[in-house]
């Protein structure tokens with residue numbers, strides 16, 4: 001107990017826990033839209049591009065002689081991720097065949113560019129490790145403020161605009177025919193995805209960002225039929241695995257990012273294993289829901305005449 | 310109110326390299342129920358998708374409820390049912406959630422109070438009230454189609470554009486749908502509906518437009534689907550009959566096969 005108390009009073013840990021909690025809540029909210037659009041791997045793509053942003057921020061920071069030369073790394077990642085994500089959205093709208101290749105080129109370019117630029121900036125590819133695998137234990141107060149603000153923006157837009165974002169993600173053609181601002185809503189999803197990648201980068205690292213966005217949603221899908229509740233369950237799972245993973249890493253020398261993702265996948269495995277048991281029990285309450293729809297069996301039943309007024 | 314509900318003038322639409330619509334004129338007045346007929350690939354879906362703003366015309370004009378296509382159109386007064394096979398997507402959603410998305414339009418991006426009740430009422434109109442909380446992806450194809458109809462009805466539109474709304478829907482549900490439509494048409498609903506068979510809706514149709522290779526080849530009396538309905542239909546059809554032979558029933562019949570053969574036989 002006193003160990004938990006000491007963890008909670010450690011200011012470093014307090015900052016890290018707050019960041020983990022907010023990121024855990026926000027990432028699955030955006031992930032829900034990505035899964036619905038069948039763009040589950042978009043987070044990975046943006047992550048690659050964000051790496052170039054980190055390196056560019058580093059380069060600019062060194063050139064300007066800023067004191068820790070990576071203060072601009074996160075703002076750089078935010079800018080690169082947003083630009084990359086918007087570009088991907090534009091390519092996606094242009095049609096699928098060329099889009100696929102363009103995306104792949106962008107992803108690889110992101111990694112290669114990041115490594116090249118970081119060496120130009122006087123670092124080594126090792127300097128990127130913290131971004132690739134997460135570095136939540138080194139969250140500074142400035143980082144924390146940025147993370148809190150961005151997470152609140154993501155949650156506000158992602159939850160507040162849910163019906164509209166659901167509509168465009170579900171059936172874009174119908175959304176257009178309703179006069180919804182489809183272009184702006186698509187861009188909103190792209191920017192949300194980019195911001196999520198950059199905030200989650202501190203917690204689980206760019207290579208694992210997508211897992212935090214997608215795996216909780218996969219768990220949510222197993223336990224509910226509703227979009228709203230899938231998002232809610234995903235968010236709760238995200239918070240639980242992030243906080244638990246981070247707390248475990250306080251006592252054991254394990255990478256918190258990897259631990260969080262492994263926990264999430266573990267929860268998924270357990271729920272998926274239990275799912276057939278739960279699903280088998282469900283039909284009992286609803287034995288033959290299909291019967292009332294198929295009444296017209298008798299060819300010349302007298303009721304037939306009443307059916308056509 | 311004097312402007313027609315749909316006014317399409319000299320509409321040309323290209324999809325990719327193909328010139329799909331070649332100079333279509335179509336006018337639907339308030340209170341009319343117009344059937345859009347034609348063979349597969351004749352451009353029916355292209356026409357209705359252009360009318361509801363999904364596709365861009367390459368030439369020509371489309372006015373909807375008296376407004377040129379664009380942000381000025383009062384979209385909350387227009388309902389659209391696309392032609393498709395599935396109402397499901399990557400994440401499960403309930404029928405009520407899908408239907409509720411029909412309550413958003415234009416700059417209204419949030420659901421109104423009482424959206425659950427509205428969604429349930431719309432599902433009731435298509436006979437699916439008990440499925441409101443079911444996963445859309447786990448409904449049958451015909452039931453999913455009815456969910457999409459409910460999504461168009463939920464905003465209580467005054468103009469309804471339907472692309473094969475009853476394809477794959479069973480007879481009892483088609484009858485129920487026709488009854489619902491009859492009630493709405495009585496209340497002043499205007500309808501443009503793409504069909505292959507007039508079916509249960511035959512009694513409601515006031516006019517038929519036939520497309521062939523992206524051009525209107527017939528605009529007038531609806532074809533008579535069943536001989537036994539002849540006497541009841543007759544008085545509807547009569548005022549227009551003189552138009553039909555001018556277009557050439559034979560011409561129309563070729564593109565549409567069985568649907569229009571009844572008409573040719575019924576007209577000695």
Ligand SMILES: Nc1ncnc2c1ncn2[C@@H]1O[C@H](COP(=O)(O)OP(=O)(O)OP(=O)(O)O)[C@@H](O)[C@H]1O
Pocket residue numbers: 324325326327329347348349350351352353354355356392
């Ligand atoms: N995206 C596209 N790119 C190029 N051509 C297309 C595209 N979509 C449709 N077409 C062509 O346009 C023509 C008209 O298609 P449309 O979907 O309007 O037909 P339809 O009358 O609705 O047919 P159906 O009865 O099968 O629904 C077809 O010849 C089709 O091949």
Ligand SMILES: [Mg+2]
Pocket residue numbers: 353354355392472
């Ligand atoms: Mg069609």
